[in-house]
Amino acid sequence: MDEHIRIGDVAPRVQYLADGVQASFTYPFPIFEATDLEVRLDGLVLSAGYAVAGAGASEGGSVLFDAPPATGRRVTLRRNLAVARTTDFQPNGVLRANTLNDELDYQVAALQEVKEELGSALRLDPSEVGGAATLPLREARANKLLGFDSTGGVTVFDRGEGTMTVPFPGGIPRTVEDKLAERLSARDFGAIGDGTADDGPALQAAMNAAAASGKFLEIGEGIFRTTMPLLLPGAAAGLSMRGTLLYAGPGGNAALTLGDGGTANNQRKSYTGLAVYRSLQSDWLDEADVGIRIRNIDACKVEIRRAERFTIGVQLLGDARGCEDSDIHYGRIADNRIGLDLRTLTGSAWMNSLRHHGGHFACSSGTNPGVGRFGVRLSAAAGAYRLHNAHLFVGPAFELQRQGTPGTVDAIPFLLEVDGRSLTAQGVRMEACSPFVARHTGGFNDARYEVAYVGTYGFAGCAVDYAGATRAGGTVLPLHQAAAALGTPRLAADASNIRARAFRWDTTATGFEGLAVLSGNPTIPANTLTNFCFPGLSSITLNADTVTLPTSRALAFVVDCSTCKEFFLAAEGSGLRPMAMQFDAAENVLDGSAPLLWSNMNAVWQGAPSYWWEGNADLDSLVGGLPLNRLQRVTLAPGAAYAVIGVRGGNAASVLKSLRLYVPATEAPMVLAGGGRAWGTRELSASLAYDPPSLAAGASAMQAVTLPNIQNGDFVQAGFSGQASAYMEWTAAVTTTGATGTVTARVTNRHGSTAIDLAAGTLFVRALKPRA
The missing domain is CATH 2.60.40 (Immunoglobulin-like)
Structure with missing residues (x-):
């Protein structure tokens, strides 16, 4: 130890930001005793859990914590001396230099602390000698605002008395009370946010006040525990959250509802920072158990940071009105059976034109492992409006934790239970999901899924599952395939001039190269591919450049579909009806228990004796005044090994010019004609x-x-x-x-x-x- 401490010009305080690893921190100023050092973590004074070294050394010393402070915590080391004499000199006694130096060092050290603390205090400028800085008495300043009078002296004002003006041209004086009332804070109503107290009544009171005044409500930092479901009526201007709602109330409720039901309109609102967490994990049995429910938004901006541990994490709801023309940003949507539910409740509601950004839709591996789960669902209550249109999803990530390989429960990113048009999902990430990016159970058209990453199946297994659907309405673009293949179908069979392919099969029958001729009412009972496909039939009229097909005749390509189940049929002509037949690996015809799907029309089963599926409209018929049927996708049943795909006459004057068949770029199915087959060759x-x-x-x-x-x-x-x-x-x-x-x-x-x-x-x- 030094003979006596030397006090240098060193501030008696030092701070560090912990990294979770470092346990020893130095202080560069001297202390006399270990108890002279004040140790703080994030402002909290510690009394134990550390050891001080270097007391009595001029250069300072170090503090060694029993355990390294956590990452991000602020460590403050500060000298804090008791202001008292440490020695007493006796009259006519010996004045020892060391004793005097120690006393002077102690005084200098104490003065350094005073200087350090004064640097953080409010004080008058040295030029304002004699300024009035004394606070009014306690009784005079209670429930008042602290301010300054016309001379700059400290005074107090009533909330509605003093005014202030923004320092810009055109500013109008306003009272402090008016200024403070621009926004409401949940803490104004007694919300604490410590994660323990029940803040539910205070939060609901704040929400009611925001609705009554048409104000914007803020819920600040902290964890706000509530044992009651909360409702922010649509009359409120909006909501901003920096903290999190911890829902500890009864199940079967929405923890946080934004907007009213019925005819109320929730237009032009801003809801930001929404975060709701359920105290106990839901068992996923009750769909009324919802984290955040948002009603009837229109032209709104919504930001959801967190919705976890509910049956439905986030639900957009339309009842007498609907939801449309809004942007919703998603953060962590975790451990919900359905991450996001877009649902209509009535026949006059809708769910249209919504832009969905981001979102990590995830489940933990141990959360309800025997129950299927979905990232996004489009749904409608019984009797509600079912046409959901124009949804855009940008960059959603799904990590739904299927159980087993390839999965014993459903873990599918998109579930479409409704009809409608246009769902576009871009940059989809799939990990630990089922081998489907989507499941369609209704008549949805024009869904496009761009799968950017599939991390579980070696870049495979991102198809659409049609479970009871009436449309083949989904297209999957796997970005891991060859770039040139994206959106580029492969031509599998081409009859660019049907008339030029016609040949005389016999005195009454006409055949066509590369094509089979079929009868809608074969006279000989047929049950195999060879029985149904004729090399030529009568009743087909050959015109100068076209072919007239009666309703009882069809021309079709025959393909091996053991691998490829999706084909695209295009025909040029008029009054043509798409048709298809399916056969198993033994070439036996499949009946109506193995349905197929068309992309823009219903599939109609004709049954015996023709055994074919056809569309319910002609290819040149208009849908809403638009020729949407000209290109039809046909999605075959999983058990089909061979298929016949073509057109029949839709009326007595049906004319066929050309016929083409396409497949996805990754496929190259075999087309059967001639060789060992009786049809399609001269x-x-x-x-x-x-x-x-x-x-x-x-x-x-x-x-x-x-x-x-x-x-x-x-x-x-x-x-x-x-x-x-x-x-x-x-x-x-x-x-x-x-x-x-x-x-x-x-x-x-x-x-x-x-x-x-x-x-x-x-x-x-x-x-x-x-x-x-």
Whole structure:
């Protein structure tokens, strides 16, 4: 220890910001005893939990905490001496230098503390000698405002007496009371925000006052516990929260409701910083258990920081009116069965034109693991208006914690239970979700999901699940696929000129290259793909450039759909009705228990004997005056392995010009026609083993070959794979026609003098149907 402390020009206070790791903090000023050092954490004086080293050293010392202060906490080390004499000099006694130095050092140290504290005090400027700075007596200043009179002296005012003016041109004097009443604070009504006291009555009183006065309400920092559900009526100007509501009330209620029901309109409001947390985790059984319920907003701005542990985290509700034209920003929406519910209650309400920004819709792995959960739901009460239109979601993240792989409970980002048009979700993040970005159970059209990241399935498994839906209304764009594939369908089959593909199948029937011809009423009972697909049928009229299809006839592409279940059908013409059939892996027809979906019309099951699904409108029919049906998506049943997709005549004058079939860019399904299939090809062929006889010069031999469906007028040829000779000439002619028709091949020895005997080989015959 020093012989005596030397007091330098060092401020007797130092502060640090803890990092959660550091436990030792130095102080650069001297102290006499360890008890002379005051230790604070965030302003709170500590009496234990630390040790002081360096007392009596001129350069100061250090404080070692038993445990490092938490990150972000403010550590203050301050010298705080008792103002008292430490020595007493005796008359005529020995005046020792060390004793005198210690006394003077102590006085200087105490004066440094006084100087430090005066630096933080309100005081008159040195030039204002004699200014009036004495406070009025307690009785005179009780319930008054502290201010300054015309000479600058300290005085008090009644709340409604003193006035102030903003320092800008045009400012009008206002009383302090009027100024303070611009906004209401929950603390004005007794709310504490310590997380323990029941602030419910105070908060509701503040909300009632905001509605009665049309003022804006502020709920400041802190945790405001309430055992009662709260309602801010729509007459209030808005709400700003910096703290959090801790709901500890009964279940089956909305913890915080903004806006009135009935006919009240909640227009042009600002709700910011909304945060509600349930004290106990909901069991997700009661959908009346809601965190934040917002009614009938129109042209509003809403910011939701937090909604956790409810059955429904956030619910936008429309009753006599609806919700529209508003921006909603989301933060942490966690441990709710339904994170966000967009719901109509009456037939005159709506849910339109809302812009949803961000949001982390998440569930903990241990929260109600046996119950399905959804991020966003579009819903309607029984009998309520079901057309939800024009919703935009930008950058939502979903981490819903499916249970098991691929998942034994639903954990799906979007659930659409209603009809309507246009839901666009951009930059969707999916982790620990089911292998679906959405489930549609109604007739919703034009939903587009841009999935930016799928973190669970190796960049797979982000499709739409159609559970009882009446429309194939969803499109998924996985951004992890090749960039060029985004929004670019692949052409799978093309009949750009139907008329040019027509050929004469027989004397009454017409076929089309690459296409199957179907009958709406086949005379022979059919149950397999081959039975239903004809190479040609009658009653089809060929025009100069088009084809007239009666209502009983269809032209279609036949595809292998074992992998690809989604196709896009486009047809040029008039009065054409889309149709499709489905078959299992054994090529047996699927019945009405395996429904398919069209994108913009209802699917109608025709049943026996045709067994096809068709749309309930023609492709050129108008929807609201618009030609929305021209391109139709067909989404097939999961069990379909083969499909027939095309058009039939919608009326007696239906005309077909062209037909095309597209698939998503990631797919390349096989189109079936010709080869081993009877339909879609002009060419017939047959063969047999044949050993031509020895032929003298000029002699001929003939051999009949069975070639079913051959007709007079078909172009026929014969060829031989055995020994070749330039003198042996092969020709063919139609011998008999029909299902058991034959072609007779003739071989003639054209040598002038020599007999020829060819070795055995294979005799081939070929027929080509003439174009019609």
